Amino acid sequence: MNSKNGTETKEEIPAVRITRARAKTLGMSSGIVQHSRPAVKQVQNHGSFINAKRAASDKNKVSATGAVSPRRKRRAVLEDVTNIPCDNILVNRASAAKCQNDKHNREGPAKKDNEVTLEEGNKAVLVKELSKIRVEESLEMNDLPGNKNDENIEKNLYSSSVNVGDSHHTVYSFEDPGKCMHSGKFGARDCSRIEDIDSKIKDPQACIAYAADIYKNAHILELEQRPSSNYMETLQQDITPNMRGILIDWLVEVSQEYMLAADTLYLTVNLIDRFLSLNHIEKQRLQLLGVTCMLIASKYEEICAPRVEEFCIITDSTYTKEEVLKMENEVLNLLHFRFSIPTIKPFLRRFIRAAQNSYKETSVELEYLANYLAELTLLEYNFLKFLPSIIAASAVFLARWTLHPLDHPWNPTLEHYTNYKARELKTTVLAMEHLQLNTSACTLNAIRVKYRQQWCKRVSTLTPKEPAASLFKD
Known part of the structure; x- marks a missing residue:
């Protein structure tokens, strides 16, 4: 309202809507100023209006009464984001303290009233922590192939204890094979002979920038989240390894019936x-456990998982919906909802890709044969003593030997990406060849029938021309 000569009159409403951007353009500092422009419609270019509005948002706001609103406090900007290079999967606090110390040196000295500067404090922490770092013995792997002192994991897995204050941290890491090769640790391996299997991949979902770190972490997780290899002898009294094999053979047929992914089958067995x-x-209750685990795995891996009622029907209504749900609750709570477990399948994908790099054209037979050999191990209780990564590497090894007996199945590229040397695969490869030849005349044939079809090149009918043991004589 404007007051003139003691009488109140209504202010004249302008013909054009006043905005902060337009007010700024017309030089309005306070109050409402009439436009000298003729009356026109509202701004038609909505994009220019939004841009003008954004440009004016950092200026002082003009209220409807002409008062200037206080400047809004701007959000703090994150500065000095630095990637900390480290070979370990987990960066210990001593390394973080060193990086913070470097930042402090760049920014200058601390305040004068501090008795001890930040630089001196960080240096003291760094010296103290580095003095406490010690390399411990590698994890004891009694269940790996060979004797108890087998070095197939010990060569890359290192453990270091770091005491930070009152807490104790154990850090496990896999050394970068490329770095070790440059340092001459592996001797015979030549960096120039190792091919980059990720450079040609254009799919953004492949996460090639993080692939190496993802599989380093998977190697660690497979050590921490693995089932017992002797639970039949120590815990179970009412079931046998043969019963387990019959259950898994039946679950293979169920997975084919519902066209489930291979990841679902591997996770079910896990x-x-x-x-x-x-x-x-x-x-x-063993079959009830099997269908319940497949239900959980389907919910985790599949886009459209089968319903609970379908799993009840597949058991010929042996179990009710309530029994399946009750067992599901029991499994979930016992395993603490931990399902992001590296099974054989993710390692197999990675190793097959490394094996395909040596071929001019993609070998479909190699992929199917490696998958067939890996699935055969699901039926065997004795293969629980092998890590998923070594089973996947052995499947690729034996598949290449079966298809190309004139060439050695292992090369520097496979050794680099699998972290296994050929000699470390001996026990697993020979056990897997025993399954491939079916020398024990196993009657569980669901997997063999599955890979005997034409769509998978009938790879279950292939056998090596020469025994794989001839590769390990030296």
Whole structure:
């Protein structure tokens, strides 16, 4: 309202809507100023209006009464974001203190009233922590192939203890094979002979920038989240390895019936073994455990998972929906909802890609044959003593030997990406060849029938021309 000569009159409403951007353009500092422009419609170019509005947002706001609103406090900007180079999967606090010290040196000295500067404090922490770092013995791997002192994991897995204050941290890491090769640690391996299997991939979902770190982490997780290799002898009294094989053979048929992904099948078997490693079960409930684990794996891996009722029907209504849901709750709580477990399948994908690099054209037979050999190990209880990564590497090794017996199946590229040398695969490869030849005349044929079809090149009918043992004579 404007006051003139003691009388109040209504202010004249301008013909054009006043905005902060337009007010700034017309030089309005306070109050409402009439436009000298003729009356026109509102701004038609919505994009220019938004841009003008954004440009004016950092200026003082003009209220409807002409008062200037206080300047809004701007959000703090994150500065000096630095990637900390480190070979370890986990960066210890001593390294972080060193990086903070470097930042402090760039920014200058601390305040004068501080008795001890930040630089001196960080240096003291760094010296103290580095003096406490010690290299411990590698993890004891009794279940790996060969004797108890086998070095197939010990060569790359290192453990270091770091005491920070009152807390104790153990850091595990896999050394970068490329770095080790440059330093001459592996001797015979030549960096120039190792091909980059990620450079040609254009799919953004492949996460090639993080692939190496992802699989380093997977190697660590497979050590921490693995089922017991002797639960049949120590815990289970009512079931046998043969019963387990019959259950998994049936689950292979169920996965084909519902066209489930291979990841679902591998995760199902992993859940079954981990549950049996922790809890005793009667043989009458073994099939219930199998369908429940497949239900959980389907929910985790599949886009459209089968319903609970479908798993009840597939058991010929042996179990009710309530029994399946009750078992599901029991499995989830016992395993603490930990399903992001590296099974054989993710390692197999990576190793097959490394193997395909030596071929001019992609070998479909190699992929199917490696998958067939890996799935055969799911039926065998004795293969629980092998890590998923070594089973995947052995499947690729034996598949290449079966298809190309004139060439050695291992090369520097495969050794680099699998972290296994050929001699370290001996026990696993020979055990897998025993399954491939079916010398024990196993009657569980669901996987063999599955890979005997034409769409997978009938790879279950292939066998090596020469025994794989001839590769390990030296």
